[in-house]
Amino acid sequence: MKEKKTKIVMTVGPASEDEKxxxxxxxxGVDVVRFNFSHGDLAEHSRRIKAVRRAAAKAGKPVALLQDLGGPKIRLGDFEEGEITL
Known part of the structure; x- marks a missing residue:
């Protein structure tokens, strides 16, 4: 089979999050599932990611996950060890 050069991307949401x-x-034909991280919380995204992985296994097809962050803004947090060396 000839390899595709393009991918079909979908955004998962309330209307498309059930496994069926x-x-x-x-x-x-969907190849990539986009998660809009501008909305929702960790529990919601975690639930949807698990559903996508189970559905991909049922469909017998590898599916990529795409995380889309909100627009430009400063994202700060603390490291568990207090610092990190790059």
């Missing part, structure tokens, strides 16, 4: 719908989309 996702598996159908993967069988129809």
């Amino acid at each position: 719908t996702l598996a159908g989309l993967f069988r129809a």
Whole structure:
């Protein structure tokens, strides 16, 4: 089979987050699932990622995950060890 040069990307959301719908989309040709990290929380995204992985396994197709962060802003946090050397 000839390798595709393009990918079909979908954004997962309330209307497309159940495993049955996702598996159908993967069988129809979706290659990449986009997660909009501008909205939602860790629990919501974690639940959706697990559903995508289960649905991809059911569809027998590798699917890439794309994390889309919000626009330009400073993202700061603390390191567990207090510092990091690069």
